[in-house]
Amino acid sequence: MRIISPETLIKAGTLQTYSDIFQNSTLMAAAFFLFGLVLGSFLNVCIYRMPRELSVVSPRSACPACGTPISAYDNIPVLSWIILGGKCRNCKAPISPRYAIVELITGVFFVLSLLIGGPGPNAFKLSAFSFLMIGLVFTDAETKLLPDLLTKPGIGLGLFFSLLVPLEGPAAHFFPGVENWRVLSFINSLAGAALGSAFILGIAVAYEALRGVEGMGRGDVKLMGLIGAFVGVKLTLMVLLLGSLVGSCFGILLILMVWRKRMARRRDRHRAEGGAARRSRAWQSAILIYRNFEIPFGVFLGMGAMIAAFWGDGILRWYMHFFPMR
Numbered sequence: 599m600r601i602i603s604p605e606t607l608i609k610a611g612t613l614q615t616y617s618d619i620f621q622n623s624t625l626m627a628a629a630f631f632l633f634g635l636v637l638g639s640f641l642n643v644c645i646y647r648m649p650r651e652l653s654v655v656s657p658r659s660a661c662p663a664c665g666t667p668i669s670a671y672d673n674i675p676v677l678s679w680i681i682l683g684g685k686c687r688n689c690k691a692p693i694s695p696r697y698a699i700v701e702l703i704t705g706v707f708f709v710l711s712l713l714i715g716g717p718g719p720n721a722f723k724l725s726a727f728s729f730l731m732i733g734l735v736f737t738d739a740e741t742k743l744l745p746d747l748l749t750k751p752g753i754g755l756g757l758f759f760s761l762l763v764p765l766e767g768p769a770a771h772f773f774p775g776v777e778n779w780r781v782l783s784f785i786n787s788l789a790g791a792a793l794g795s796a797f798i799l800g801i802a803v804a805y806e807a808l809r810g811v812e813g814m815g816r817g818d819v820k821l822m823g824l825i826g827a828f829v830g831v832k833l834t835l836m837v838l839l840l841g842s843l844v845g846s847c848f849g850i851l852l853i854l855m856v857w858r859k860r861m862a863r864r865r866d867r868h869r870a871e872g873g874a875a876r877r878s879r880a881w882q883s884a885i886l887i888y889r890n891f892e893i894p895f896g897v898f899l900g901m902g903a904m905i906a907a908f909w910g911d912g913i914l915r916w917y918m919h920f921f922p923m924r
C-alpha cells in the first residue's frame with residue numbers, strides 16, 4: 599500500500615519513522631472507508647427518494663413497509679443490516695440487500711480512490727466520481743431513471759475538479775499559446791462533456807428517427823456529459839466502448855436465459871413438438887422479449903465509467919504495448 603511517498607514526508611519533517619508513515623496511511627485509508635460508508639448510506643436515501651421526487655434531507659428515514667422511523671442505532675452502515683438479518687426491527691419486512699451493498703461498494707471505492715489517486719485532490723475527485731456513479735447506476739437499475747439532482751451538479755463538479763487535477767486532452771494542441779494548465783485542463787473537461795453528451799444525443803435521435811420510439815432517455819445524455827467532464831475525451835471514448843461491450847454481453851445473456859427457460863417450458867407443455875421446432879419457437883420468443891425489454895444503458899455506461907476512471911490509463915498503456923512506435 600503506497601499512499602504517501604515516505605521520503606517526501608521525512609524530508610518535510612512531518613513524520614519521523616516508517617512506522618509513523620504506515621500508521622498514517624492506514625488511518626487515512628480507514629477514514630476514507632468510513633466516510634465512504636456514511637456517504638453510501640446517504641446514497642441509499644437518494645436512490646429511494648430522488649425518483650419519487652421526495653426531499654433527501656427530511657424527514658428522517660423510515661421503514662417503507664410499516665413507516666416506523668429508523669433509529670440511529672439501526673442506521674449504522676452495513677452492520678445494522680447484518681445485525682437485523684435484513685429485516686425491519688418493527689414489522690420484520692425484508693430490507694433489500696441493496697442498502698448494505700451500496701454502502702460497502704462506496705466504502706471500497708473511496709479507499710481505492712485514495713490508493714489509486716494518491717493523497718491529494720485526485721483522491722477527492724475519484725471519490726466524488728464514485729459517489730455519483732454508484733448513485734446513478736443503482737437508481738437506473740431500480741427505476742430506469744437518472745435524476746437531474748445527481749447528473750446536473752455532477753457535470754459542474756467534473757468541470758470544477760479539472761481546475762484542481764490536470765486533465766489531459768486536445769486543448770494544448772488547439773490552443774498552443776495558452777500556458778496555464780488549469781485553463782487547458784478546463785477546456786479538456788468541457789470537450790469530454792461535449793463529446794460524451796453529443797454521442798448519446800446522436801444515437802438517441804437516430805434511434806427515434808429509425809424506430810419511432812425513444813431508445814435512450816435524455817438522462818443518458820446528461821450522464822455521459824457528467825462522465826466526459828470527469829474523465830476527458832480519450833477515456834470518454836473508452837467508456838462508450840466498455841459500456842456497449844458490457845451492454846452487449848448483458849443482452850446476449852438475457853436472450854440465452856430466456857431461451858433456456860422457454861425451452862424447458864415447451865418441453866413440458868408441448869411434448870409432441872420436435873427438437874428443431876422447439877428451439878426455433880423458443881428463440882423467437884426470447885428475441886421478442888429482448889426487443890421489448892427496456893435496457894438500462896445508464897447502468898452499463900456508469901460501470902464502464904468506473905473502470906475507465908480507475909484503471910483506464912493502465913488499460914490504455916497495456917493496449918499500446920501491442921503497437922510499438924517505430
Ligand SMILES: [Zn+2]
Pocket residue numbers: 661662663664665666686687688689690691
Ligand atoms: Zn417496518
